[in-house]
Amino acid sequence: MKILNNISLKSFHTFGVDVNASSLIEIESLSDIYTAKEKSCFNGSFYILGGGSNVLFLTIPEVIFKICFKGISIIKEDDDYIWITVNAGENWDDFVRYCVENNYGGVENLSYIPGTAGAAPIQNIGAYGTEIKDTLQRLNALSLTDFSVKEFSNKECAFGYRDSFFKHKENGQWIVLDSTYRLTKRNHNWVLNYGNIKSFIENKTLSLENIRNIVIQQRTAKLPDVSVLGNAGSFFKNPIISTEKFEQLKQSYPEIPFFSAANQKIKVPAAWFIEHAGLKGFKKGNVGTYVNQPLVIVNYGGATTTEIIEFAKMIVRNVSEKFDVELEMEVNIV
Ligand SMILES: Cc1cc2nc3c(=O)[nH]c(=O)nc-3n(C[C@H](O)[C@H](O)[C@H](O)COP(=O)(O)OP(=O)(O)OC[C@H]3O[C@@H](n4cnc5c(N)ncnc54)[C@H](O)[C@@H]3O)c2cc1C
Structure with a gap:
């Protein structure tokens, strides 16, 4: 366990805002907790x-616990599948590279x-048509209420679009320790x-x-490098709207892109709304x-965090006024 006092959080989150924490504790094992x-x-x-890639610090808690424990282990395998457990502090992409x-x-x-x-299960990370809910079998998390460890099945994680059990009533009350994925060894499910x-791929x-x-290649062409321009990836979730609302928008914007969502709803890229509100590449001050x-x-x-939040609110306001659609933030504001 490493304790860092009076430390700048600038290099601990990808937005790179210069705020100070009075104490940051690096947790390297369950016994450290x-x-x-x-x-x-x-x-x-x-x-x-x-890794701080989905947070913005507005108020700074007394202690920041940075989860660092590492390790990838094979649990079991048969001819078709392998079950692999990855510890919470592993870099997600190192795990993906290992699998590939x-x-x-x-x-x-x-x-x-x-x-x-x-952090990956917290918001059920997703990209290019897949989410971790598609392969995650179970995870172990420590309750910060009674410090016991509980196993959550995929179902108990209650995954949704950038959402899980851990983002609701018991938000911040659990530390994910490790998660187990069932992956294919052959007959891969290509998406x-x-x-x-x-x-x-053709x-x-x-x-x-x-x-x-x-x-x-696609991600690096589209997204800014966090070491050059601070950001947290998608700032907003893609709004999910009713079919009636979608049809109404389609009359004015026949080219509006969409995906079908659960419960006969329609998901429209938030980027489309922002661009059509005239805010693509828009800059105000440092944001x-x-x-x-x-x-x-x-x-x-x-x-500053306030500048970024005010900028985000301006986007929400503009999109709401123009399209009557409410954008919801994906980034966690602390
Ligand atoms: C350039 C860029 C591209 C991105 N692209 C995508 C994308 O394609 N798809 C996508 O879904 N996301 C994307 N993101 C968002 C981000 O990468 C994910 O949300 C990621 O899972 C956050 O991981 P983290 O370790 O940085 O979490 P943090 O930002 O440190 O924390 C995020 C949340 O998880 C909680 N948390 C962190 N670790 C634990 C733990 N061990 N136990 C319990 N709670 C924990 C935190 O309290 C916080 O609420 C992108 C971000 C960036 C900067």
Whole structure:
């Protein structure tokens, strides 16, 4: 367990806002959590941090716990499947790379998503037509109420679109310790219908490695590099609207893109609304929407959390006034 006092959080979250925490504790094992408890570190306000790629710090809790414990282990396998457990502090993309290199299929479309394996189930990360709910079998989490460890099945995680059990009533009350995925060893379930993967793969061998490479190419072309421009990926969720509302919009905008969602609803890319509100590449002070992807709000350098939040609220207001659609933030505001 490493304790860092009076530390800038700038390099601990991808938005790169310069805010200070009085204490940041790096947790490297379950026993570190119990040691921290004995030292009363959980008695005041605290926050559980992974790679910081989906957070903005507005108020700073007394203690930030950064989850660092590593490890990937094979639990069991048969001819078709392998069950692999990944500890919460592992970098998510290192885990994906490990799977692809070993020809274990199911997470390749989720290549290059920043952050830790422990945070991935919290918002059910997704990209290119897949989400971790498609392969996650179970996870172990520690309750911050009684410090016991509970196993959650996939069903108990109550995954939804960028959503899970852990984002609701008991938000912040659990530390994900590890999660187990069932991956294919053969007869992989290819998901090729998103982001032109199909057309890119046409002249190549259909392999996990090629899918991963295509996804990485597309992501790097579209998204800003966090080491150059601070951001947290998609700032807003894609709104899910009724078919009536969609038909109404379609009359004015026949080219409006859409995907079908559950319960006969329609999901429309939030980026489309932002672009058609005239805010693609729009910049105000140190904050703006990214030129190649308006769903990403970027810190052009020196932005404060308040500036970023005010900018996001301005987008929500504009989209609401123009389309009568409410955008919901995907980024966690602490
Ligand atoms: C450039 C860029 C691209 C992105 N692309 C995508 C994408 O395609 N799809 C997608 O879904 N997301 C995407 N994201 C968002 C982000 O990568 C994911 O939300 C990721 O899972 C966050 O991981 P993290 O470790 O950085 O979590 P953090 O930002 O540190 O934390 C996120 C939330 O999880 C909680 N948390 C973290 N670790 C734990 C733990 N061990 N136990 C309990 N709670 C925990 C935190 O308290 C917080 O509420 C992108 C972000 C960036 C910067």
